[in-house]
Amino acid sequence: MKKLLSLLLLATTLVQAVPPEESVIQIVVFSQQPDWDEPWNNRPVSRSSGTGFAIEGNRIMTNAHVVKWAKQILVRRYQDPQPFQARVAYIGHDCDLAILEVDEPAFFDYLEPLPLGELPKVRSEVVTYGYPAGGEQISYTSGVVSRIELQNYTHPGNRRLLAAQTDAAINPGNSGGPVIQDGKVVGVAFQGIPGLENTGFFIAPPVFRHFLTDVEDGHYDGFPQAGIRMAPLQNPAQRSFLGVPPSFEGARIDTLYSDSAKEHLQKDDVLLKVGDYPVGLDGSILFQGNQLHAGLAFSSAQNGESVPLLLWRQGRQVEVNLPVFVNKDDAAAGNLYELPRYYVYAGMVFTPLTKNYLSTLGQNWSATADTELLYELFYRRKSDPENTRTEAVMLASILAHPVNANMRIRGRVMVDRINGVRIDRLEDVVRAFEDAEENYHVIDFEGSYGFETLNRGQAEATTRSILNTYGIVQDRRL
Amino acid sequence: MKRFASLLLLGLLLVPAAQSHAAPSPWAQSVVQIDINRHNYNYFQPWSRRVAASQKFGIVVGPRQIVTTANWLYNHTLLRLQKGGRGQWHTGRITWIDYHANLALLTVDENEFWEGLSPVTLADEIPNQGPAELVRWNSGRLEVRKLEINRFQIRKGQLTFVDMLHLELDSEIDSVGRAEAITVDDKVIALTISQARNKCIAIPSFFIKSVLAAQASGDYRGMGFFNFFWQQSENPGTLDYLSLDGEKRGVIITRIPKLPGDENTLKPRDILLEIDGFQIDIVGDYADPDYGPLMLENLATRKHWAGDEIPMRIWRDGREQTLVYKLPKADFDKELIPTALYDVPPEYVMAGGLVFQPMTVPYLKSWGADWQRRAPVRLIHYKGQPPTEDRPRLVVLSTVLPDPYNIGYQSYRFLVVDQINGYRISRIEELQEAFANPEGAYHVIEFEQGEPVERIILDAARLDSATQRVMLRYGLTEASVINDPFPQK
Numbered sequence: 001m002k003k004l005l006s007l008l009l010l011a012t013t014l015v016q017a018v019p020p021e022e023s024v025i026q027i028v029v030f031s032q033q034p035d036w037d038e039p040w041n042n043r044p045v046s047r048s049s050g051t052g053f054a055i056e057g058n059r060i061m062t063n064a065h066v067v068k069w070a071k072q073i074l075v076r077r078y079q080d081p082q083p084f085q086a087r088v089a090y091i092g093h094d095c096d097l098a099i100l101e102v103d104e105p106a107f108f109d110y111l112e113p114l115p116l117g118e119l120p121k122v123r124s125e126v127v128t129y130g131y132p133a134g135g136e137q138i139s140y141t142s143g144v145v146s147r148i149e150l151q152n153y154t155h156p157g158n159r160r161l162l163a164a165q166t167d168a169a170i171n172p173g174n175s176g177g178p179v180i181q182d183g184k185v186v187g188v189a190f191q192g193i194p195g196l197e198n199t200g201f202f203i204a205p206p207v208f209r210h211f212l213t214d215v216e217d218g219h220y221d222g223f224p225q226a227g228i229r230m231a232p233l234q235n236p237a238q239r240s241f242l243g244v245p246p247s248f249e250g251a252r253i254d255t256l257y258s259d260s261a262k263e264h265l266q267k268d269d270v271l272l273k274v275g276d277y278p279v280g281l282d283g284s285i286l287f288q289g290n291q292l293h294a295g296l297a298f299s300s301a302q303n304g305e306s307v308p309l310l311l312w313r314q315g316r317q318v319e320v321n322l323p324v325f326v327n328k329d330d331a332a333a334g335n336l337y338e339l340p341r342y343y344v345y346a347g348m349v350f351t352p353l354t355k356n357y358l359s360t361l362g363q364n365w366s367a368t369a370d371t372e373l374l375y376e377l378f379y380r381r382k383s384d385p386e387n388t389r390t391e392a393v394m395l396a397s398i399l400a401h402p403v404n405a406n407m408r409i410r411g412r413v414m415v416d417r418i419n420g421v422r423i424d425r426l427e428d429v430v431r432a433f434e435d436a437e438e439n440y441h442v443i444d445f446e447g448s449y450g451f452e453t454l455n456r457g458q459a460e461a462t463t464r465s466i467l468n469t470y471g472i473v474q475d476r477r478l
Numbered sequence: 479m480k481r482f483a484s485l486l487l488l489g490l491l492l493v494p495a496a497q498s499h500a501a502p503s504p505w506a507q508s509v510v511q512i513d514i515n516r517h518n519y520n521y522f523q524p525w526s527r528r529v530a531a532s533q534k535f536g537i538v539v540g541p542r543q544i545v546t547t548a549n550w551l552y553n554h555t556l557l558r559l560q561k562g563g564r565g566q567w568h569t570g571r572i573t574w575i576d577y578h579a580n581l582a583l584l585t586v587d588e589n590e591f592w593e594g595l596s597p598v599t600l601a602d603e604i605p606n607q608g609p610a611e612l613v614r615w616n617s618g619r620l621e622v623r624k625l626e627i628n629r630f631q632i633r634k635g636q637l638t639f640v641d642m643l644h645l646e647l648d649s650e651i652d653s654v655g656r657a658e659a660i661t662v663d664d665k666v667i668a669l670t671i672s673q674a675r676n677k678c679i680a681i682p683s684f685f686i687k688s689v690l691a692a693q694a695s696g697d698y699r700g701m702g703f704f705n706f707f708w709q710q711s712e713n714p715g716t717l718d719y720l721s722l723d724g725e726k727r728g729v730i731i732t733r734i735p736k737l738p739g740d741e742n743t744l745k746p747r748d749i750l751l752e753i754d755g756f757q758i759d760i761v762g763d764y765a766d767p768d769y770g771p772l773m774l775e776n777l778a779t780r781k782h783w784a785g786d787e788i789p790m791r792i793w794r795d796g797r798e799q800t801l802v803y804k805l806p807k808a809d810f811d812k813e814l815i816p817t818a819l820y821d822v823p824p825e826y827v828m829a830g831g832l833v834f835q836p837m838t839v840p841y842l843k844s845w846g847a848d849w850q851r852r853a854p855v856r857l858i859h860y861k862g863q864p865p866t867e868d869r870p871r872l873v874v875l876s877t878v879l880p881d882p883y884n885i886g887y888q889s890y891r892f893l894v895v896d897q898i899n900g901y902r903i904s905r906i907e908e909l910q911e912a913f914a915n916p917e918g919a920y921h922v923i924e925f926e927q928g929e930p931v932e933r934i935i936l937d938a939a940r941l942d943s944a945t946q947r948v949m950l951r952y953g954l955t956e957a958s959v960i961n962d963p964f965p966q967k
Contacts, residue, residue: 229931234886237937241920254932268933281886367851375859383856383928406713440719447862450709450732453719 018112020180021138024129025052025060026076027100027176028083031069037360037396039340039351040472045071051130051177052100053185055116058108060086060100061208062176063190064093065155067100068337075102077111078138090215093337094222094326096155096190097203097211098176117184119205119288120145120164128168128189128200130177143168143198148290151201154191157355158334161223162204162296163190170200206300214302221303224324226295227258230271230283243315244270250312251283251294257382260323270312274298298324333378341426343476346459347399347466348443350429353377353392353414372447373414391425395445399470403462407452414446427478433459505613506620508538508598509659511560512546512584513567517553517823521841522876524824524833525954529555534656535614536584537666538597544570544584545686547657547669548577549636552820559586561595563615577820578638578701578808579689580671580681600683600690601665604645606630606769610667612651612678614658625649625660625678632773633679636671639817640703640808641775643685644671649678685779692783702784702805704775705740707733708750711760721796722749728793729762729774735864740806749793753777753803778805814865814872815839827909827958830936830944831879832887832923834895836906837872854892856929871904875925879952883944887934894926907960913941 027050035041050066052075060075067073067088074083084107086100102108120126127142143166151163166179170189179187179202187202214221231254233239244250250272256262272278274297277285285294301307306321335355342351351357353376358369366374381388397411398404415423418432419442433441441454467475511533518530536546536559544559551557551572558567568591575582586592605627612623626648632641645668647660653673660668660680668680692698708729711717717726728749734742744750751757754777756764763771766780782788784807792799810816816838824841827834835841837860845852850861860872873895880888895903898912899922913921916938924933945957 231931231934232886235884235935237920237940238886238935240937241922241935371850371855371858372862374855379856379859379928383926385927406715408710408712440715442719448707448733450707450730451716452713453716455715455718 020053020114020127020178020183021129021140022078023054023112023114024078024138024177025054025062026131026136026138027052027060027062027066027086028074028076029067029070030072031067032071033069034340035360036340036351036354036357038349039342039396039477040344040474049131049134049173050175051173051189053129053176053178054108054111054113055099055185055212056113058101058105059089060102061188062098062100063155063188063203064091064096064098064337065190066176067091067098068093068155073100075100075107077107090211090220091337092211092214092220092222093335094153094156094159095161095203095207095211096153097188097208099212099215114178114180115184116209117181117186117205119148119162120181120186121289122146122148124181126166126168126179126181126186126202128166128170128174128177128179128202130170130174130189132169132171132173134173139174141169143200146199148204148292150293150296156334159223160293160295161207161299162292163201163207164204166200166202167198168200169198170202174200206296210300210302222326223299224301224303224305225258225327226298226307226322226324227256227261227327228253228265229255229257230294232282233270234281242268242270242312244312248272248312249281250279251281255382258325258327260325264320264322265309265311266313269318271309272312272317273308273310275300275308298322333381339477341477342396343426343429343478344399344463344467344472345429345433345475346441346454346463347401347404347470348454349396349399349411350393350415350426351396352426353394357394357396370412370447376414376446389424393423393426393429395443399466401462401466401469403458403466404454407454409445409449409452413449415443416446417444418442430476430478503613503620503622504596504664505598505622505659505661506562507594507596509613509615509620510536510538510544510595511563511615512536512544512570512657513556513558513560514550514554515556516550517555519553519824519840521824521835521838521844524826524835524959525828525956527823532656535658537659537669538595539600539690540597542585542592543573543597544586545669545690546582546584547636547671547681548575548580548582549657549671551575551582552577553823557584559584559591560615561591563620564618574693576689576693576698576700577818578635578640579685580636580638581686581689583690583693598659598666599664600687601662601667602684602687603768604667604682604684605662608662610647611661612649612654612658612670613661614656623649623651625651628677630682630769630772632775635701637818637820638701638808639813640701640779641773642701642779643682643769643772643776645680645682647678647680648676649673650676651678654678688781698783699786699807700784701808702778702782702786703808704778704803705735705737705742705806706731706744707735708762708774710762711749717749717760720747720749720793722793726760727751728758729760731792736866737806738812738865738867738870742803742806743801744790744792744803745794750774750790751793751798752789752791754780754782754788754790784808812865812870814863814870815842815861816871822961823959825906825959825961826876827906827913827960828879828945828948828954829909829913829921829957830941831881831884831948832875832936833877833879834873834906834909835876837874837894841874841876856894857892860894868902869904873903873906873909875923879948881944881948881951883937883940883947890931890934893929893931895923896926897924898922910958910960 032042052060052062073086075086086102089099089101091098146165148164150160153159174189177189178185189202230251233252250270253269284291303326306323309320311318393415421432444451514532518528532550536544539545557570559570568586570586573583628646655672658670659666667683670680672679728751731748766772787802875893877891901912921936
């Protein structure tokens with residue numbers, strides 16, 4: 001008992017040796033976002049600030065959204081006016097986390113890494129550290145963990161991962177800052193919900209630990225997905241139809257999306273266990289005292305790992321190891337953080353249909369965009385996979401020139417075919433134009449937009465001068 | 479005093495003259511008010527019925543015959559007419575109605591109503607510009623107001639998908655669009671259908687006259703339309719690409735939706751040069767002998783009805799060719815998602831709390847005026863799709879009325895049904911046979927690929943008792959309403 005007390009005391013002494021705020025970093029970012037409507041252009045440079053904290057290995061952890069599109073990252077230590085230049089070593093847009101490195105070794109002198117903790121209990125107290133609202137002095141806010149569940153991560157826009165809600169104030173600038181309990185990091189502050197009072201969210205330890213494990217091999221893969229959709233199995237008729245014994249719970253596998261799921265699973269399999277977690281009738285698992293969606297158990301694996309499953313299949317229990325992978329196709333519906341791809345030919349600007357492209361329509365883009373474009377981007381992959389293109393391509397705009405001045409279409413339409421070639425991705429556009437042999441290019445559009453033609457000789461002769469007129473250095477970024 | 483007496487005398491003499499000037503307008507004997515009570519259905523709760531009331535106008539066009547627009551007459555429960563702008567209302571009835579043409583004939587059985595009424599003359603020709611007058615009753619007074627004829631234009635009919643000729647007038651008058659008569663001199667030139675800002679839209683008299691004449695002689699076969707999409711040929715390169723000889727002319731066919739019974743032979747990339755003897759220019763207009771340049775769609779309704787054969791000249795395979803285009807009949811039942819339903823209650827089948835409904839535009843309009851933005855994208859997508867032989871229509875699981883029987887399914891809604899118990903479901907009436915043939919002890923309901931859930935199961939033995947219980951709990955008088963056959967108007 002005496003020994004135990006000593007250990008506790010030591011632990012207390014250790015974590016109190018350096019106050020956490022001394023490991024908290026202020027981050028100032030100068031960033032430049034591309035313009036998806038004119039993809040060779042960038043928007044004006046903007047300044048923003050966020051927070052980070054030192055972790056083992058002379059690294060700084062922060063949010064991906066704090067350093068997105070960064071041209072310059074400056075980091076400052078606690079009460080130190082000296083800024084240091086930092087760079088992104090790893091960035092995980094799906095989990096909104098990033099690791100920064102500072103080339104100047106002196107930066108880490110006297111900078112203690114913060115120890116990483118475990119998932120805090122609901123109703124336990126936490127303190128956030130950060131530099132909200134662009135302030136120069138560190139700010140502390142305390143609160144309790146209000147709930148823990150899978151949340152929509154707004155930075156990627158299409159991922160649900162584990163997060164904790166707290167009533168401690170989390171404001172712009174807090175992003176990337178540590179949430180501390182008993183001297184350890186139990187969360188990374190990352191988002192709030194406009195209009196809701198006393199609700200801030202932080203990224204939970206299983207997520208940032210997964211991220212750190214992922215990058216150990218020097219490469220970030222991301223969070224894998226099961227590639228399935230589950231449906232609740234609460235209806236007695238549904239259970240009886242599948243012959244599930246009354247003593248069993250589990251959720252029904254309704255749809256298989258990924259190749260791995262199609263290979264290893266069957267529709268109407270009943271998922272009884274994921275790893276060590278029994279699955280409830282509503283598709284949830286009990287994770288450290290929290291009833292959470294079973295998708296959590298799949299995303300806990302690393303890319304390419306197998307997740308052991310216990311299934312009820314056609315009247316008996318079956319064990320299956322399901323390899324899970326990061327779903328790259330999902331990028332079609334989420335925000336993108338790579339420079340936009342494009343191709344300009346005879347003043348016609350082609351670019352992939354993406355969420356970022358649609359967002360150029362304005363803040364209310366989801367209400368104003370052509371519903372067929374929304375369907376193409378968000379629904380066709382699931383409802384009509386046989387006819388889904390790898391990448392839908394838009395004729396985004398037309399740079400006016402006599403060669404294209406008579407075209408009725410002036411942009412914002414989706415391309416179906418060019419010179420008879422079905423456009424399945426942007427590279428097909430280039431190939432269709434460059435391989436053409438007829439006198440006229442023929443561009444067919446999706447929907448009721450008809451088609452356009454262009455004299456090939458005139459088009460080829462004018463492309464370079466159009467690029468010069470509009471100040472476009474490269475005709476393509478593929 | 480003598481002078482005063484003279485003034486009085488003058489006054490007495492003047493009074494009859496002034497009364498003579500204010501004599502009732504002849505329109506007072508021809509314009510009547512119509513009061514309509516009708517069902518106003520709520521497609522989100524298809525079993526509930528609310529009432530709506532509207533007032534509009536009609537004009538006497540013949541013995542015991544009044545013509546008005548068809549708008550607001552659908553789903554009516556009571557129709558009453560009043561002459562002279564005040565006094566007794568008389569119960570009326572519809573003798574003929576066509577929602578595509580947006581015209582209806584009404585009558586009143588009481589002889590007394592017709593006393594003092596006289597028919598108007600519908601103009602054969604309408605001036606292209608100049609003043610006109612709007613005539614209507616307003617609080618017991620005949621209101622005659624000035625408007626200005628602006629232009630003729632082709633636009634979709636108010637109650638249909640058919641493009642047809644309308645008259646646009648400039649108007650500063652409030653609340654126009656209730657079938658008010660527009661007159662020039664002593665003739666009616668149009669009936670109003672709508673107003674937006676200071677533009678008033680009306681149905682021209684010559685169209686009304688031709689429909690009524692065809693209806694009277696039994697020749698009216700319904701409105702026809704051109705079942706193809708076309709694009710303008712303003713890009714000269716496109717006509718060169720299609721090897722058109724001679725001057726630039728015509729428009730290019732781009733798409734021909736599949737329509738049951740339409741055996742016309744137009745093809746995409748045909749250049750449409752001439753319709754019914756009229757040359758088509760590169761923007762899609764023809765030179766109307768009476769009204770100048772008009773969009774080619776008018777040639778489907780100009781002196782033609784459904785089934786008529788119209789000669790066309792096209793450019794195909796490097797030469798001019800002639801073909802005959804048989805006008806398909808405008809028919810909501812041939813659409814995958816019908817544009818409109820008139821004079822029928824919303825159909826539904828409620829089974830164990832699961833509410834199934836046909837997918838129709840009136841259903842989608844339940845999302846409000848901005849329904850094309852607010853309704854689920856998955857559903858709106860179907861609006862632009864053509865029907866197919868194996869999927870002529872669509873049925874959706876629109877909502878679930880919670881009950882212990884359907885526990886676990888309460889949140890499902892707006893799902894397009896694919897099959898029930900192995901029966902492919904396109905029309906609501908197909909649910910009856912499907913539910914009559916369960917798969918063993920279960921009803922297996924499958925939804926289209928990509929819907930938020932693809933299959934749900936119901937206990938077949940308990941379905942009827944659950945349906946009865948849900949009816950009681952949620953106040954449904956009928957478990958299903960199925961209109962048979964599809965209304966043809």
